[in-house]
Amino acid sequence: GQSSEQVDSNQISLFDEAEKCCDIKAIEPTIEEITYKRNKPSSYIGKKDNLANLERVLIEHKLDEDKAICDKCNSNLVVIGTKSKELLKYKPAELCIEEHITYSYACKVCEEVEGKANIVTTKAPNTLLYKSMASNELLSHVINLKYQFALPLYRQETYFDMLGANLSRQTLSNWIIGAAKEFEPIYNIMKEKLLESHYVQADETTVVVVDPKGEDSKAKKYMWLYKTGEYKDPIILYDYQKTRSSSCPRDFLKGFSGILQTDGYSGYNYVANAERLYCLAHIRRKYFEIVTKLDKEALKKSRAVIGFNFCEQLYKIEKDLREKYEGIDDYYKNRYETRLEKSAPIIEEFIKYVDKEINDALPKSPLGAALEYSRKLLPSFRTFLTDGSLEIDNNGAERAIKPFVIGRKNWLMCNTPKGARASATIYSVVETAKSNGLVVEKYLVYLMDMLSNLENKDKDTLLKYMPWSKELPETVKLQNKNLHNKKD
Numbered sequence: 001g002q003s004s005e006q007v008d009s010n011q012i013s014l015f016d017e018a019e020k021c022c023d024i025k026a027i028e029p030t031i032e033e034i035t036y037k038r039n040k041p042s043s044y045i046g047k048k049d050n051l052a053n054l055e056r057v058l059i060e061h062k063l064d065e066d067k068a069i070c071d072k073c074n075s076n077l078v079v080i081g082t083k084s085k086e087l088l089k090y091k092p093a094e095l096c097i098e099e100h101i102t103y104s105y106a107c108k109v110c111e112e113v114e115g116k117a118n119i120v121t122t123k124a125p126n127t128l129l130y131k132s133m134a135s136n137e138l139l140s141h142v143i144n145l146k147y148q149f150a151l152p153l154y155r156q157e158t159y160f161d162m163l164g165a166n167l168s169r170q171t172l173s174n175w176i177i178g179a180a181k182e183f184e185p186i187y188n189i190m191k192e193k194l195l196e197s198h199y200v201q202a203d204e205t206t207v208v209v210v211d212p213k214g215e216d217s218k219a220k221k222y223m224w225l226y227k228t229g230e231y232k233d234p235i236i237l238y239d240y241q242k243t244r245s246s247s248c249p250r251d252f253l254k255g256f257s258g259i260l261q262t263d264g265y266s267g268y269n270y271v272a273n274a275e276r277l278y279c280l281a282h283i284r285r286k287y288f289e290i291v292t293k294l295d296k297e298a299l300k301k302s303r304a305v306i307g308f309n310f311c312e313q314l315y316k317i318e319k320d321l322r323e324k325y326e327g328i329d330d331y332y333k334n335r336y337e338t339r340l341e342k343s344a345p346i347i348e349e350f351i352k353y354v355d356k357e358i359n360d361a362l363p364k365s366p367l368g369a370a371l372e373y374s375r376k377l378l379p380s381f382r383t384f385l386t387d388g389s390l391e392i393d394n395n396g397a398e399r400a401i402k403p404f405v406i407g408r409k410n411w412l413m414c415n416t417p418k419g420a421r422a423s424a425t426i427y428s429v430v431e432t433a434k435s436n437g438l439v440v441e442k443y444l445v446y447l448m449d450m451l452s453n454l455e456n457k458d459k460d461t462l463l464k465y466m467p468w469s470k471e472l473p474e475t476v477k478l479q480n481k482n483l484h485n486k487k488d
Contacts, residue, residue, distance in 0.1 A: 051088070053479040095163045098135065100124035126452035129178045136452065139175055140444035146176070147423070147430045148440050150407040173419065179448075180422035185457055186447070187425050189466060190235050190432060192459075198258035199229035199389060201397035202249060202268060205405055207240070209420045221417075223424065224248055225401040229261065229391060233468035234435040236400045238424040240417070246270040259387070261394050264377055277384060278377040279394035284311035286370035303357055304367050307374065310350040317342050318392050336388030344385050351378050400431060429467075436467040443467065443476040 068077040104121045111117035127136055134142075145151040151159070153169035160167045194200065206220045224239040226249075241248040246267035253260070253271045260274035263282045268274070287308035294302055317338065325334045354374045361368040384390050404427055433443045450465045451457070464471045 054088075057089070093163060095138075095160070095165050128182050128448040128452050129175060132175060132178065134175050136445050136448035139179055140441050140448060142172055142175060143179060143426055143430070143444060144441040147407065147426055148403070148434070150403070152407075176426065177418060177422045180425040182448075182451055183425050183429050185462055186466065187237070187428055189459055189462055190428060191237055193233075194226060194228055194235045194237060195253065195256045197228045197230065197235075197256075199261070199387075200253070200256060200258065200274075201227045201229050201261045201391070201394050201400075202253075203262065203394065203397040203401050204244060204248075204265075205401055205408075207404075207408060207420060209240075209417055221420065222248070223401070223404055223420070224252065225397055225404075226252065227397050227400050229259070229396065230389060234432065235468075236428060236431040236435055238401075238404065238427045238431075240420040240424040242417075259383065259390060261391065261397070263394060264373060275383060276380050277390060278381045280311060280314060280381065280384075281393035281395055281398075283370075283374050283377055283381075284308065284315075286366075286373050287311065290366045290370060302367075303361075304370060306353055307350070307357075307370060310346060310353065313346050314343055314392060317346075332388030334388070336385075339385050339388070344382075347378065347382060347385070350374070354378060400435075403427070403431060433467040437478045438467055438472070438476050439478050443472070446473065446476050 063077065069075070070077055102122045102124050104119055106117040106119050108117065127134065128139060142156060145156055145159075146153065153172045156172055157167060157169045202225065204222050204224045207223045208219075209221045222241050222244050224241060226237045226239065228235045239248070239252050244265075244267060246269070249268050250270045250272070253274065256271070257273040258275070259277050260268060260271055261277040261279065262268045263279050268276065287304045290304040291299060291302060291308050299305060321331075321335050321338055325331045328334075354371050358368070358371040358375060361371050363369075363372070384392060404423075429444075429447075430440055433440050447465055454461060463469065
């Protein structure tokens with residue numbers, strides 16, 4: 001069932017708002033410390049860093065020999081210097097038909113001597129969809145446009161028509177569903193590895209799926225997301241389900257044993273062998289929604305400011321830890337020790353504040369709701385103090401599900417449950433590849449090429465081609481890490 005303290009999704013802005021932690025400065029819980037101006041760091045990347053990995057074409061503009069003559073005395077001109085001008089060139093996409101003709105050869109000597117010719121036949125390239133005309137490159141491009149850049153199939157239909165190819169959205173859809181089927185072994189290995197993790201973040205959002213019979217087309221279905229919490233070899237998995245029932249995470253995470261970080265939805269309580277870790281961003285948001293609606297005079301009297309600033313103090317500690325230790329070997333150790341020293345006392349003071357204020361607040365008031373939400377979640381939030389690898393909030397999962405939400409705004413619904421399940425599989429491969437620092441489209445081509453030619457697709461063989469594999473070629477890896485690390 002659903003949690004009794006469930007909050008309207010529009011109020012939470014759960015999937016559309018990536019929490020900007022620590023942008024609001026608040027060392028002590030005082031009114032004067034609050035500001036609503038968020039300073040977004042510059043996303044500009046220097047020209048050299050941004051273009052260094054592009055192919056460079058050198059075009060020299062020289063005079064022909066018969067033109068390299070002085071127009072005053074007819075003597076030969078000599079080069080005395082050069083100037084360079086760089087242009088960022090765009091090559092428009094194009095389609096072509098690549099016709100592969102295979103030949104069969106026979107040994108006539110064997111035919112005369114043995115009565116049977118020795119026949120050798122050349123082979124055409126294998127493709128992921130054997131009976132389709134879609135090359136691996138084209139199929140990867142279609143998937144990349146839809147799942148990384150949220151371009152729905154009806155727009156792709158127009159896009160390819162402009163390139164001279166009449167590809168219906170039904171054809172494109174069939175290709176995607178076929179690719180998802182071939183990706184299932186990859187998905188299964190990712191899920192197996194996720195279940196072996198000690199720390200998982202989870203989230204869910206709605207999706208409209210048309211019933212095969214055309215019925216209940218407006219009924220809400222759910223796309224669930226599960227993400228490994230560790231920085232190393234990240235895995236992001238989507239799982240389409242018809243409901244928001246607690247059985248969905250319970251069944252998906254069967255076999256998992258460790259920390260499960262989520263929002264306050266009680267459905268996650270039924271996951272066996274999972275210790276719940278709640279999200280401070282959701283607690284903070286309750287107070288944030290109160291204080292941002294108050295004028296200056298009302299802020300001076302608001303008790304919600306105190307709760308808000310407790311959250312800000314905790315986020316400030318996390319920001320300082322990232323700036324000081326992130327990237328070094330002892331990052332988690334330093335986080336663990338600093339949290340025990342600085343964060344633990346703040347959490348205890350926060351709990352005392354909630355226990356005291358909740359007695360005087362009206363239960364149905366915004367502050368009363370914020371305090372009740374905090375009262376339920378803060379005790380289990382202490383789990384955050386037990387391991388330096390744990391995050392203060394569930395924003396990693398919210399960012400991971402954001403591409404699906406952006407895509408959902410463009411294509412509005414999935415046409416069939418089969419299509420929704422296919423999308424879950426492909427989103428999982430795409431987002432996991434992206435999180436591991438791969439160029440998605442290049443990785444998809446590489447993966448399809450490998451799957452097309454593998455006779456044995458057991459786990460040991462496929463591990464070489466997983467998004468985190470150290471055996472992947474450099475050509476599929478994102479060279480500019482700044483682009484990968486940039487948050488939405």
